[in-house]
Structures are given as structure tokens and as C-alpha cells.
Amino acid sequence: MSTQALKQMPKQTPLRDLANGRLYAKRTARGVWSKKANSGNWEKLIANPKSYVNADGGYQEFLIRVEEYLMSDNDIPSGAGLDIGCGAGHSLRPILAKSASTKSTSSASTNYASDISPIYGIDPAEGMIKLAKARLPSVTFIQAEASQLLELFEAKTFSIITSRGILASHVRAHHWLEITSQVFSLLKNGGVFAFDFLNTKWFEDNPKARQGRRHKFKYTHAEIEALMHKAAEQVSVNVSLQFLYEGRASIALVKVHQLPS
């Protein structure tokens, strides 16, 4: 049975100005990313291991490792799926794969009948949303940004939330807290949040690697762990965390456990 997770479509008010400590500058999110989407190059960048978006194969690792994890976790509850900063929709692949597999499993009258639907993608760049809608008509795409989650969605209605390539390099610690605590509020007991982040240690071990103007923020695994626990504390849930991959962009997987009320 599918969950009604969407509260309302965002009001057409301007996005909050994300400059100076906000996630992305409004100009960047709406303009630059839309331009990338419209350039026709986005798909090529993703596939190219030398491009900054797929550096060190990190993009592909995310898709593979998160999908592998989701397929192996049979305790994920039924509920909605969401990809934050979904771009053209490619990073929805792990959620879509899990959703497809649970549909076929649940029809086989087993005890395992979790249903991952409906599925949403949010992104502030109109151009990306347009591409995503054309690629994946079964997904609901909304032009919105990461700090609007609780405005858009009902709490405790999601099974899986992912975010690839947005939190990784552009988010300061206090925004991690703001966004992650919203993510944890949306997740059901046993729900999971998978995301990537730039790994301080990798850059220390590879001092000649291109740092890149875009890659402003890096985190150690211990810092990510501390941030996740702090966000969990803010919304009174427990979390368990594992790293699915340690590379240039490391991949973290957090499972939310609701405290008994």
C-alpha cells in the first residue's frame, strides 16, 4: 500500500537566498545547474571517470554500493522514497531498483512485503527537473531545495532517502544538522538515509589530487558520525551508521530507530 507522503507542493515563493552560508547560492542552484542540464553534457559528465562529477569513480560507486545495500536489507519498512538534489534523476537508481524488487517480491506472497512508493525527487534547478521528468515519468519531481523537506512532506512517511553529490562538497556542518534532522524526521522506524561526502583522509593521502573550487568542504568519518548523532538527538531518534565505501567521496548509510514513546 502506498504512503501519502506529500503534504503540499511548494509555494511559488523565491528560494531562500543560499549564498553566504546557505547551501548553494540561488544563482548557482537555479542558473548554473539548469545551464548544465540544458547543455546536453550532463549525461556525458556522469559517464566519464575523468570528469569532476565522477572523480575516482565515486558516482558509480554510489549507485552500486547503495543499491547493493538496499537489496540486502530486508527490514526496511514500507513507505515513500526520496532523492534530495536529484538532478536529472540518475541518482534515483538505487531507490528505483529497490522499489521494483519489492514489488515483485511482495506479489510472491512472502512475509516480506514492503512497498517503496511513491517516489520523489527534489531539486531547485528547473532544467534538471525537466530532464528528470522526461526520463522518469513514474517519479514525482518537485522544484524545491533541501532545507524545505518538512514544508513539503509528512513526518515518518519515508523508507529510503538518498542524496548524492550535493551534500558532498557544498554543505557546512550547521547545514548538515538542519537538513539531516529534517531527513530523520521524515524517516520511519528502520528507514535509511544514504549520502556521500568528501573524505578529508583521502585528500590527505592524495595531496596532488585536484582539490577544485567546487569542493569546499571535506569531512572525516568521525566528523560525519558526530554530525549524524547530533542531528538524531535534535529530533529524538537513535541512529546506527555504517560506511559503505571509503574513497574520495565516501558513502555513509544511516538507519533510524524511533524511540518508544
Ligand SMILES: C[S@@+](CC[C@H](N)C(=O)[O-])C[C@H]1O[C@@H](n2cnc3c(N)ncnc32)[C@H](O)[C@@H]1O
Ligand atoms: C552534482 S549534481 C548531482 C545531481 C544528482 N544527485 C546526481 O547524482 O546525478 C548537484 C545537484 O544538486 C542540486 N542542488 C543545488 N542546490 C541544492 C539545494 N539547496 N537543495 C537540493 N539540491 C540542490 C543542483 O541543482 C544539482 O542538480
